[in-house]
Amino acid sequence: GAGVSQTPSNKVTEKGKYVELRCDPISGHTALYWYRQSLGQGPEFLIYFQGTGAADDSGLPNDRFFAVRPEGSVSTLKIQRTERGDSAVYLCASTNGGGATEAFFGQGTRLTVV
Amino acid sequence: SQQGEEDPQALSIQEGENATMNCSYKTSINNLQWYRQNSGRGLVHLILIRSNEREKHSGRLRVTLDTSKKSSSLLITASRAADTASYFCATDAGTALIFGKGTTLSVSS
Numbered sequence: 459g460a461g462v463s464q465t466p467s468n469k470v471t472e473k474g475k476y477v478e479l480r481c482d483p484i485s486g487h488t489a490l491y492w493y494r495q496s497l498g499q500g501p502e503f504l505i506y507f508q509g510t511g512a513a514d515d516s517g518l519p520n521d522r523f524f525a526v527r528p529e530g531s532v533s534t535l536k537i538q539r540t541e542r543g544d545s546a547v548y549l550c551a552s553t554n555g556g557g558a559t560e561a562f563f564g565q566g567t568r569l570t571v572v
Numbered sequence: 573s574q575q576g577e578e579d580p581q582a583l584s585i586q587e588g589e590n591a592t593m594n595c596s597y598k599t600s601i602n603n604l605q606w607y608r609q610n611s612g613r614g615l616v617h618l619i620l621i622r623s624n625e626r627e628k629h630s631g632r633l634r635v636t637l638d639t640s641k642k643s644s645s646l647l648i649t650a651s652r653a654a655d656t657a658s659y660f661c662a663t664d665a666g667t668a669l670i671f672g673k674g675t676t677l678s679v680s681s
Contacts, residue, residue: 462614491668500576500660500671501615514667547613551669560605560617561662561669 460484462564464550470570471540479535479567483552490533491561492525493549501549507533508555540571576661576672584678591648593675595661596641602664604637606646609658609674618646618659653681 463482471477483490489508493501503517507527515525522540527533537544547568551561579594595604603622607615621628621637621644628635634647648655656679662669 493671500673503668503670506668517668549614551615560620561615562617563607563614565614 462550462552462562464548464564464567466567467565468568468570470572473540473542473571475540477537477540477569479537479548479569481533481535481550481552481564483531483533483550484562485531486554487552487562488530488555489553490527491551491553492533492535493551495547495549495566504535537569540569542571545569545571576663576670578659578661578672578675580675581673582676582678584680585651587651587653587679587681589651589679591651591655591677591679593646593659593677595644595646595672597644597661597663597672598642599663599665601639602666604635604644605662605664605669606633606635606644607660607662607671609660615660648677651677651679653679655679 465480491506492504495501505525506514510530522538525535547566549566551563553559553561576595576597585591603620605620606618608618609615619630619633619635621635632649637644658674658676660671660674662671
Protein backbone atom coordinates (compact mmCIF):
# COMPACT_ATOMS: atom_id res chain seq x y z
CA GLY A 459 0.00 0.00 0.00
CA ALA A 460 0.90 3.62 -0.19
CA GLY A 461 1.31 3.99 3.54
CA VAL A 462 1.02 2.21 6.85
CA SER A 463 -2.57 1.21 7.49
CA GLN A 464 -4.03 0.52 10.91
CA THR A 465 -7.43 -0.95 11.63
CA PRO A 466 -9.71 -0.24 13.28
CA SER A 467 -9.20 3.50 13.67
CA ASN A 468 -11.26 3.44 16.84
CA LYS A 469 -12.13 0.60 19.18
CA VAL A 470 -14.31 0.71 22.27
CA THR A 471 -14.31 -2.39 24.41
CA GLU A 472 -15.46 -3.42 27.83
CA LYS A 473 -13.03 -4.07 30.64
CA GLY A 474 -11.93 -7.68 30.63
CA LYS A 475 -12.47 -8.24 26.91
CA TYR A 476 -9.89 -9.30 24.34
CA VAL A 477 -8.93 -7.01 21.46
CA GLU A 478 -6.82 -7.28 18.33
CA LEU A 479 -5.31 -4.32 16.55
CA ARG A 480 -4.00 -4.72 13.02
CA CYS A 481 -1.15 -3.04 11.18
CA ASP A 482 -0.41 -3.24 7.45
CA PRO A 483 3.09 -1.85 6.89
CA ILE A 484 4.45 -0.37 3.70
CA SER A 485 5.08 -3.15 1.19
CA GLY A 486 8.63 -4.41 1.41
CA HIS A 487 9.39 -2.87 4.79
CA THR A 488 11.12 -5.46 6.93
CA ALA A 489 10.99 -3.66 10.28
CA LEU A 490 7.75 -2.98 12.13
CA TYR A 491 7.20 -1.21 15.44
CA TRP A 492 4.30 -0.87 17.86
CA TYR A 493 3.99 2.11 20.17
CA ARG A 494 1.40 3.25 22.67
CA GLN A 495 0.67 6.91 23.24
CA SER A 496 -1.34 8.42 26.06
CA LEU A 497 -2.67 11.96 25.98
CA GLY A 498 0.09 14.52 26.33
CA GLN A 499 2.86 11.94 26.21
CA GLY A 500 5.30 10.75 23.59
CA PRO A 501 4.99 7.38 21.88
CA GLU A 502 6.01 4.60 24.26
CA PHE A 503 7.84 1.72 22.62
CA LEU A 504 6.17 -1.69 22.91
CA ILE A 505 7.73 -4.15 20.46
CA TYR A 506 9.90 -4.25 17.34
CA PHE A 507 9.86 -6.89 14.60
CA GLN A 508 12.58 -7.57 12.07
CA GLY A 509 10.92 -9.86 9.56
CA THR A 510 8.78 -12.41 11.36
CA GLY A 511 10.62 -12.38 14.65
CA ALA A 512 10.31 -10.02 17.58
CA ALA A 513 13.76 -8.43 17.79
CA ASP A 514 12.90 -6.49 20.92
CA ASP A 515 9.76 -6.92 23.03
CA SER A 516 11.11 -5.20 26.11
CA GLY A 517 8.42 -2.52 25.98
CA LEU A 518 5.44 -4.82 26.39
CA PRO A 519 4.03 -3.82 29.79
CA ASN A 520 2.92 -7.29 30.91
CA ASP A 521 1.90 -10.71 29.66
CA ARG A 522 -1.57 -9.49 28.65
CA PHE A 523 0.08 -7.91 25.62
CA PHE A 524 1.28 -10.00 22.70
CA ALA A 525 2.10 -9.27 19.07
CA VAL A 526 2.67 -11.43 16.03
CA ARG A 527 3.88 -10.97 12.49
CA PRO A 528 3.62 -14.48 11.04
CA GLU A 529 4.52 -13.75 7.41
CA GLY A 530 6.78 -10.77 7.92
CA SER A 531 4.20 -8.28 6.73
CA VAL A 532 0.92 -7.66 8.59
CA SER A 533 1.17 -7.54 12.36
CA THR A 534 -1.47 -7.95 15.03
CA LEU A 535 -1.21 -6.57 18.55
CA LYS A 536 -3.31 -8.61 20.94
CA ILE A 537 -4.44 -7.45 24.37
CA GLN A 538 -6.10 -9.89 26.75
CA ARG A 539 -8.29 -9.01 29.74
CA THR A 540 -8.24 -5.33 28.87
CA GLU A 541 -8.05 -2.78 31.66
CA ARG A 542 -9.09 0.88 31.68
CA GLY A 543 -5.43 1.82 31.87
CA ASP A 544 -4.89 0.25 28.45
CA SER A 545 -6.87 3.10 26.88
CA ALA A 546 -4.53 4.94 24.53
CA VAL A 547 -3.68 5.43 20.87
CA TYR A 548 -1.73 2.46 19.54
CA LEU A 549 0.64 3.43 16.76
CA CYS A 550 2.37 1.23 14.24
CA ALA A 551 5.40 2.19 12.15
CA SER A 552 7.52 0.49 9.53
CA THR A 553 10.95 1.03 8.02
CA ASN A 554 12.91 -0.63 5.28
CA GLY A 555 15.13 -2.10 7.95
CA GLY A 556 18.33 -0.48 6.82
CA GLY A 557 20.45 1.66 9.07
CA ALA A 558 19.51 5.26 9.74
CA THR A 559 16.15 5.25 8.02
CA GLU A 560 12.99 7.16 8.80
CA ALA A 561 9.96 5.43 10.23
CA PHE A 562 6.59 5.72 8.53
CA PHE A 563 3.65 5.79 10.91
CA GLY A 564 0.06 4.78 10.55
CA GLN A 565 -2.76 6.95 11.88
CA GLY A 566 -3.15 4.79 14.93
CA THR A 567 -5.95 2.93 16.65
CA ARG A 568 -7.63 4.76 19.51
CA LEU A 569 -8.52 2.12 22.08
CA THR A 570 -11.01 3.00 24.79
CA VAL A 571 -11.68 0.51 27.55
CA VAL A 572 -14.89 1.24 29.45
CA SER B 573 10.56 3.52 28.13
CA GLN B 574 11.44 7.03 26.99
CA GLN B 575 14.95 8.29 26.59
CA GLY B 576 14.65 11.75 25.08
CA GLU B 577 13.45 14.75 27.00
CA GLU B 578 12.30 17.77 25.03
CA ASP B 579 12.46 21.28 26.32
CA PRO B 580 10.35 23.35 26.54
CA GLN B 581 7.19 21.29 27.00
CA ALA B 582 5.17 24.03 25.32
CA LEU B 583 6.08 27.00 23.16
CA SER B 584 3.86 29.81 21.86
CA ILE B 585 5.12 32.23 19.23
CA GLN B 586 3.88 34.60 16.54
CA GLU B 587 4.03 33.84 12.84
CA GLY B 588 7.35 34.80 11.36
CA GLU B 589 9.29 34.17 14.56
CA ASN B 590 11.76 31.33 14.99
CA ALA B 591 11.03 28.35 17.23
CA THR B 592 13.76 26.39 18.98
CA MET B 593 13.20 23.06 20.69
CA ASN B 594 15.80 21.06 22.56
CA CYS B 595 16.20 17.36 23.19
CA SER B 596 18.44 15.62 25.70
CA TYR B 597 19.06 11.88 25.80
CA LYS B 598 20.91 9.41 27.98
CA THR B 599 22.72 6.71 26.02
CA SER B 600 24.93 6.52 22.94
CA ILE B 601 23.05 6.69 19.66
CA ASN B 602 23.48 5.89 15.99
CA ASN B 603 21.27 8.74 14.88
CA LEU B 604 18.62 11.13 16.16
CA GLN B 605 15.41 11.96 14.36
CA TRP B 606 12.74 14.62 14.72
CA TYR B 607 9.06 13.95 14.10
CA ARG B 608 5.96 16.09 13.96
CA GLN B 609 2.47 15.08 15.09
CA ASN B 610 -0.81 16.78 14.40
CA SER B 611 -3.95 16.04 16.40
CA GLY B 612 -2.45 13.17 18.37
CA ARG B 613 -2.44 10.65 15.55
CA GLY B 614 0.25 9.64 13.03
CA LEU B 615 3.75 11.03 13.25
CA VAL B 616 5.60 12.44 10.26
CA HIS B 617 9.37 12.26 9.90
CA LEU B 618 11.08 15.64 9.58
CA ILE B 619 14.80 15.13 9.62
CA LEU B 620 17.50 12.63 10.63
CA ILE B 621 20.98 13.47 11.85
CA ARG B 622 23.67 10.83 12.22
CA SER B 623 25.93 10.60 15.25
CA ASN B 624 28.93 11.78 13.23
CA GLU B 625 27.10 14.88 11.98
CA ARG B 626 26.88 18.16 13.87
CA GLU B 627 24.35 20.12 11.86
CA LYS B 628 21.79 19.47 9.16
CA HIS B 629 19.35 21.63 7.21
CA SER B 630 16.12 20.87 5.44
CA GLY B 631 14.09 23.79 4.15
CA ARG B 632 13.15 25.92 7.18
CA LEU B 633 14.47 23.28 9.58
CA ARG B 634 17.90 23.26 11.16
CA VAL B 635 19.00 20.47 13.47
CA THR B 636 22.14 20.35 15.56
CA LEU B 637 23.59 17.43 17.46
CA ASP B 638 26.13 17.51 20.28
CA THR B 639 27.01 13.94 21.21
CA SER B 640 29.34 15.06 24.00
CA LYS B 641 26.41 16.74 25.73
CA LYS B 642 23.90 14.17 24.48
CA SER B 643 21.66 16.90 23.17
CA SER B 644 20.03 18.10 19.97
CA SER B 645 18.10 21.15 18.93
CA LEU B 646 15.49 21.75 16.25
CA LEU B 647 15.12 25.26 14.87
CA ILE B 648 12.13 26.19 12.71
CA THR B 649 12.69 29.52 11.01
CA ALA B 650 10.01 31.96 9.86
CA SER B 651 7.27 29.95 11.52
CA ARG B 652 3.77 29.67 10.08
CA ALA B 653 0.43 28.90 11.66
CA ALA B 654 0.58 25.53 9.89
CA ASP B 655 3.66 24.64 11.97
CA THR B 656 1.40 24.30 15.01
CA ALA B 657 1.89 20.71 16.16
CA SER B 658 3.74 18.54 18.64
CA TYR B 659 7.39 17.83 17.91
CA PHE B 660 9.27 14.79 19.16
CA CYS B 661 12.87 13.73 19.08
CA ALA B 662 13.59 10.03 18.69
CA THR B 663 16.89 8.29 19.32
CA ASP B 664 18.08 5.25 17.42
CA ALA B 665 20.57 3.12 19.35
CA GLY B 666 20.37 0.16 16.99
CA THR B 667 16.98 -1.35 17.74
CA ALA B 668 13.81 0.59 18.34
CA LEU B 669 13.31 4.32 18.00
CA ILE B 670 12.78 5.76 21.47
CA PHE B 671 10.74 8.95 21.66
CA GLY B 672 10.73 11.82 24.09
CA LYS B 673 7.65 13.46 25.56
CA GLY B 674 7.54 16.21 22.97
CA THR B 675 7.23 19.96 22.65
CA THR B 676 3.86 21.43 21.78
CA LEU B 677 4.33 24.38 19.45
CA SER B 678 1.57 26.92 18.90
CA VAL B 679 2.04 29.54 16.19
CA SER B 680 -0.49 32.32 16.11
CA SER B 681 -1.17 34.58 13.15
